[in-house]
Amino acid sequence: xxxxxxxxxxxxxxxxxxxxxxxxxxxxxxxxxxxxxxxxxxxxxxxxxxxxxxxxxxxxxxxxxxxxxxxxxxxxxxxxxxxxxxxxxxxxxxxxxxxxxxxxxxxxxxxxxxxxxxxxxxxxxxxxxxxxxxxxxxxxxxxxxxxxxxxxxxxxxxxxxxxxxxxxxxxxxxxxxxxxxxxxxxxxxxxxxxxxxxxxxxxxxxxxxxxxxxxxxxxxxxxxxxxxxxxxxxxxxxxxxxxxxxxxxxxxxxxxxxxxxxxxxxxxxxxxxxxxxxxxxxxxxxxxxxxxxxxxxxxxxxxxxxxxxxxxxxxxxxxxxxxxxxxxxxx
Numbered sequence: 259x260x261x262x263x264x265x266x267x268x269x270x271x272x273x274x275x276x277x278x279x280x281x282x283x284x285x286x287x288x289x290x291x292x293x294x295x296x297x298x299x300x301x302x303x304x305x306x307x308x309x310x311x312x313x314x315x316x317x318x319x320x321x322x323x324x325x326x327x328x329x330x331x332x333x334x335x336x337x338x339x340x341x342x343x344x345x346x347x348x349x350x351x352x353x354x355x356x357x358x359x360x361x362x363x364x365x366x367x368x369x370x371x372x373x374x375x376x377x378x379x380x381x382x383x384x385x386x387x388x389x390x391x392x393x394x395x396x397x398x399x400x401x402x403x404x405x406x407x408x409x410x411x412x413x414x415x416x417x418x419x420x421x422x423x424x425x426x427x428x429x430x431x432x433x434x435x436x437x438x439x440x441x442x443x444x445x446x447x448x449x450x451x452x453x454x455x456x457x458x459x460x461x462x463x464x465x466x467x468x469x470x471x472x473x474x475x476x477x478x479x480x481x482x483x484x485x486x487x488x489x490x491x492x493x494x495x496x497x498x499x500x501x502x503x504x505x506x507x508x509x510x511x512x513x514x515x516x517x518x519x520x521x522x523x524x525x526x527x528x529x530x531x532x533x534x535x536x537x538x539x540x541x542x543x544x545x546x547x548x549x550x551x552x553x554x555x556x557x558x559x560x561x562x563x564x565x566x567x568x569x570x571x572x573x574x575x576x577x578x579x580x581x582x583x584x585x586x587x588x589x
Contacts, residue, residue, distance in 0.1 A: 291484070291493040334373070334491040340401040341366045341378040342394075344411035344428045348421075361455055362407050364477040369405075372487055377401070379427065394431040403490060404435065406452050408472075413464045453486070544582050551575045 343362045346355040362378070369376035377397060382388040398404055406412060414420040415428040439446040452467060454460050456476035463472065473486040488494060554568050554575075 291488055291491070291495075293493075293495060293497045334493060336373060336375050337403065337490050338375040338401050339369065339377070339403040339405050339490065340397045340431075341369075341376055341405050341407060342398075342412070342428065342431050343378070343407040344409050344415060344425060347409065347411040348424070358409070358457065361457055361477060365407065365453070365455060365475065368477060368480075368483060372483065374487070374490060376405075390427065394427050395434045398431050398434040398438075402449070404431070404450050405486075406450065407458075408452050408454055408460075408462050409458055410462045413462055413467075416467065417464050451486070451489070544579060547575050547579055547582075551579075 341362065345359065350358070359380070363380055366376045366378045366380075379390075379393060379397075382393070411420070411425065412428055415425045416432045418429075420429070435446060435450055438449065447469065450470050452463060452470050452472040454463075454472060454474045456478065460472065460474075471489065473489075474482065475486060476482045551572055554572050558565065558568050558572075
């Protein structure tokens with residue numbers, strides 16, 4: 259059976275099955291990045307902010323328009339980015355440089371496959387019109403984002419610690435980025451993103467680049483591209499909802515305490531009692547002094563007491579008795 263007969267048989271088979279080729283849906287291989295929470299869903303107020311906790315909660319739709327949701331519902335616009343990278347390090351072998359070039363190129367191609375208009379100098383390696391003295395500066399200025407595939411060599415170009423005879427292309431790109439910083443710091447913060455590919459480490463990021471966003475991407479693990487794609491296309495996973503109203507919370511006490519009457523204060527067990535006048539100590543009775551004197555005298559004779567101490571006390575008692583006699587209180 260030749261090709262014409264095979265094609266004729268296929269057409270007849272489709273006619274028998276009554277298949278309308280125009281009605282078949284086109285295959286879809288594109289996916290969108292959805293937010294974590296669908297803000298168009300109804301929202302229910304928690305019971306602790308309702309005025310009456312016994313009330314049944316009702317669904318309160320958030321006051322937002324569908325058009326105000328993140329642009330993940332529509333097809334995001336294409337984003338132009340430059341992948342900036344250092345081709346080699348002086349300590350690398352040729353095999354290591356080749357592996358690094360392949361990794362960076364695979365990263366760039368993956369971005370383009372996901373709708374990011376990623377550009378890199380490797381695309382122009384055999385372009386007769388490529389002007390390498392201006393390529394880096396122009397690419398940085400015209401790109402919405404510059405993705406730095408970080409390496410020790412790139413960091414040296416940024417810091418100016420590389421040998422002056424190597425890395426001129428990246429040095430120009432780094433100087434252009436710093437020029438943007440001098441005129442508009444926020445503009446550079448938005449433009450420059452650091453990408454740590456699988457074969458590299460965050461330790462290779464210069465200290466003065468700590469302020470810039472960084473993304474860890476492994477070209478062999480597609481899911482590691484998600485955070486970078488969300489950032490470049492402005493499709494956040496967590497979408498900040500509109501601000502609601504401050505709830506009115508009832509206090510624990512709803513009535514002011516009554517004024518205490520004067521009688522309440524006086525009858526209160528915690529009320530202070532009126533101060534009592536301080537009276538002079540009552541003088542000892544003469545009879546008790548005489549009995550104490552006779553007791554001490556007997557103890558002294560028996561030798562049962564501390565003689566100096568007893569004698570001092572007996573002398574004191576005699577003085578008290580004498581004073582009482584003078585006042586006429588002695589019996």
